[in-house]
Amino acid sequence: MDARDEPMARLARRLETALERTLDDGVSWTVTTDSPITARLPDREFVFEQRDGPDGCRWTVVLRADGAVVSKFGQFETVDSAAERVESLVRTDVRYTVCCDG
Secondary structure (H helix, E strand, O other): OOOOOHHHHHHHHHHHHHHHHHOOOOOOOEEEOOOOEEEEOOOOEEEEEEEEEOOEEEEEEEEEEOOEEEEEEEEEOOHHHHHHHHHHHOOOOOOOOOOOOO
C-alpha cells in the first residue's frame, strides 16, 4: 500500500466500525474499497470522493438512492468527520429535492 492509499484504507475501516455500531443487526450493509469507496445499505448508498490538494486530502460524501444523487456533503478534512456524517445520515429519511430552472 502506498502513502496515497492509506487514507482510503482508514476510511473503509472507520466506516465499517461506524455502520456496525449504528445499525441494527437485521440491516444489511457492505463497504467496498474499490475506487471510490462506497457504503451500501438496502435503501441508499454513500460514495466517497477524495480530492488531494496542497494542504492534504478532502472528502465529499455523496448520498445516492435509487441510483440518483440525493445530496452531497463536504469537503471534510478528516476521515473521522466524513464517517461521522454517514453515521448521522444512516437513520434519516432520504428525501429528494426537486429543482427546476423555470
